[in-house]
Amino acid sequence: MDGMDDLLLPKRTKPYMAIAIPSSIVSEEFDLRERTRKVGYIGRAAAIFRVEDIVIYIDDDAKNAEFVKDVLTYLEAPPYLKKRLVKLNPNLRFVGVLPPLKAVHHVPHAFGLNIREGVVIDVNEVRSIIYVGLEKKVIVYQPLTPGKRVVIKIEKELEDSYIGKVINKEVLDWYWGYKVKVYSSIKEMFEKLSAEKYRIICASKKGIMIYEAEERLRQIMRETDKIITIFGGPKLDVDEIASLNGVDANKYCEETINFIPRQGVESVRTEEAIYIVLSILNYLKERPIT
Amino acid sequence: MDGMDDLLLPKRTKPYMAIAIPSSIVSEEFDLRERTRKVGYIGRAAAIFRVEDIVIYIDDDAKNAEFVKDVLTYLEAPPYLKKRLVKLNPNLRFVGVLPPLKAVHHVPHAFGLNIREGVVIDVNEVRSIIYVGLEKKVIVYQPLTPGKRVVIKIEKELEDSYIGKVINKEVLDWYWGYKVKVYSSIKEMFEKLSAEKYRIICASKKGIMIYEAEERLRQIMRETDKIITIFGGPKLDVDEIASLNGVDANKYCEETINFIPRQGVESVRTEEAIYIVLSILNYLKERPIT
Numbered sequence: 001m002d003g004m005d006d007l008l009l010p011k012r013t014k015p016y017m018a019i020a021i022p023s024s025i026v027s028e029e030f031d032l033r034e035r036t037r038k039v040g041y042i043g044r045a046a047a048i049f050r051v052e053d054i055v056i057y058i059d060d061d062a063k064n065a066e067f068v069k070d071v072l073t074y075l076e077a078p079p080y081l082k083k084r085l086v087k088l089n090p091n092l093r094f095v096g097v098l099p100p101l102k103a104v105h106h107v108p109h110a111f112g113l114n115i116r117e118g119v120v121i122d123v124n125e126v127r128s129i130i131y132v133g134l135e136k137k138v139i140v141y142q143p144l145t146p147g148k149r150v151v152i153k154i155e156k157e158l159e160d161s162y163i164g165k166v167i168n169k170e171v172l173d174w175y176w177g178y179k180v181k182v183y184s185s186i187k188e189m190f191e192k193l194s195a196e197k198y199r200i201i202c203a204s205k206k207g208i209m210i211y212e213a214e215e216r217l218r219q220i221m222r223e224t225d226k227i228i229t230i231f232g233g234p235k236l237d238v239d240e241i242a243s244l245n246g247v248d249a250n251k252y253c254e255e256t257i258n259f260i261p262r263q264g265v266e267s268v269r270t271e272e273a274i275y276i277v278l279s280i281l282n283y284l285k286e287r288p289i290t
Numbered sequence: 291m292d293g294m295d296d297l298l299l300p301k302r303t304k305p306y307m308a309i310a311i312p313s314s315i316v317s318e319e320f321d322l323r324e325r326t327r328k329v330g331y332i333g334r335a336a337a338i339f340r341v342e343d344i345v346i347y348i349d350d351d352a353k354n355a356e357f358v359k360d361v362l363t364y365l366e367a368p369p370y371l372k373k374r375l376v377k378l379n380p381n382l383r384f385v386g387v388l389p390p391l392k393a394v395h396h397v398p399h400a401f402g403l404n405i406r407e408g409v410v411i412d413v414n415e416v417r418s419i420i421y422v423g424l425e426k427k428v429i430v431y432q433p434l435t436p437g438k439r440v441v442i443k444i445e446k447e448l449e450d451s452y453i454g455k456v457i458n459k460e461v462l463d464w465y466w467g468y469k470v471k472v473y474s475s476i477k478e479m480f481e482k483l484s485a486e487k488y489r490i491i492c493a494s495k496k497g498i499m500i501y502e503a504e505e506r507l508r509q510i511m512r513e514t515d516k517i518i519t520i521f522g523g524p525k526l527d528v529d530e531i532a533s534l535n536g537v538d539a540n541k542y543c544e545e546t547i548n549f550i551p552r553q554g555v556e557s558v559r560t561e562e563a564i565y566i567v568l569s570i571l572n573y574l575k576e577r578p579i580t
Contacts (some may be wrong), residue, residue: 007499010554037327042561050554102556110556126558175554211577228533246531259569261576264300264340264465266400272334275565279549280573287501 009173017227018053023065023171024233036094041271043075049278050175057189080133114154120144138164190252199224299402300465306516308343313355314523326384331561339568340465370423404444410434428454438444480542489514497546
């Protein structure tokens, strides 16, 4: 496969990208259907740009964070596992409006891979049975937790089943969806992200223009394995939310960047900003160093 | 005003940007509310990135093109003119779901401008009365067509009214919204755009990677006043739609570009692609030449 073709493949590449959004992102939509759809766009944007982690920081109501988490988690599950993984949950009443994600782990046999997402449906002392959305189940010679979601490598086909083993999705070459994490406040989030050695950038109209920051951004990309971009909410920018929580955002944000020189409208919604920002970051990240 | 502040202003800058979308963009949404919302996102993306023209090319049903045009036109009108400009139109049944645009011409006195959008409400031989969303009307000493939408420069305040004159929005420094045009086919569109000396680029997963095309794109940006980016639809790419119409897209598309190296999902929706593509084009356009 030559270099050109390879660039079409949804492989994981470093630095891994993460995004952080406030729980207030759904505070202005009173209709559950609208809220669901809004979160759907965020999940889509994350998957398009191979985001590994979506962090939700609570800036208004823990219930909003829970809602965003539940919808994002549902969206990220392969279609054939959605029903089994999701308990009766009022937050998921309108998931029918969500667009399909169609990431690698959602599409059967994408790229000829013999790796499948599955859920443990039966266990005894020596083996577990895994449902992977195919007619035949997978036998894994290892007792697992019933109901657990696992990534399976199928190694052998028998008449009635497959034999496989559990693999750690962290080691996969392919982009395999995002994880969702909630932090109780922007303060807790900043502290944890720093401790985890994330390089942190903030997206804000008040930031310096993207092309002014470009060189330093490329430098950061060369130096680190993981970058997180923090977004503000519908009412307040990151620095304002931080300030209300007694935190100086500048202490944590290495760069605060305006990604939209001369934006033609007064305000850009967070879900729009996520597409816009990730588009440029992905481009800068994948562009070969000259 | 120094260079930094100026870059925050929604001024028009060359080359002007235009986008083209197929009428089939709404073909997969059967619910009128959903269709309306989808078109709303396209209008928002266009205004964020100061798109001057949105071209709709008919690839399925002229009614779909009419729908997209009606919704985009409604969205682009300042809030205080929306009701007066829009006749009873079934295409506009769900415009309540549209997000506000808040472009310069929507926000009263944005940037201290004395320029307003208005509609002609009364005319005699010597003067017209214009409603501009303010308590006082504007008198223009010129007979105009009743019901016409005009851009007014307010020149003097009287006790009961303003005195103003009609100006051509084409000469404004500020981004003042988009125009919407419909072409009967992709063939007609390509021919007209070529005749109008647009430089044409096509967005497609099959194109060359954005950073491979970047230098030529910057060259095009230096050489021309107007660039149009052509997007495909939910089922077919630009080249496929063209081919069905007996047209070779490569004859017209100067560059066919993939803006999303290693996209993490199988397919990107047109409204998503518009945010993603315009984000990078705006960035390349505004980045100073080094």
